[in-house]
Amino acid sequence: MYVCLCNGVTESAIRNAVDEGVRTYRELSFKTGCGTTCGSCVPVARALLQECLSETESHFSPPELHVVSAA
Template identity: 50%
Template sequence: MYVCICNGVTDHQIREAAVNGVRTVAELTMRTGCGATCGSCLDMAGSLLDAHHARAEREFSLPILGLSQAA
């Protein structure tokens, strides 16, 4: 779906940008143009970035062992 109508940025492009390291809406705007014109899409774009990174942290987090557990 189109998130930024003004610049033709889709949710797929936002998720792809997140996979490629984009963490903030400001960086997303610089890389894709999302939100650069009228800004009405910035809340949704930010939510998509946050959801992607929250999901990635849950899926790829490793438990941290204390030194007493590692030996």
């Protein structure tokens, strides 16, 4: 799906950018050009960026540690 029609930025391009280390909308805009022409895609692009970041955090969050007392 196209997110930014003006610059031809797709959902997969945004997901790939996050996989490559993009963490802010400014970084996303710089890397992909998303939102740099008319700006109408900015709300959708920001929402998708946050969704991707949330997915990334859940995949790489440390496992829960359980304290076991030595009795």
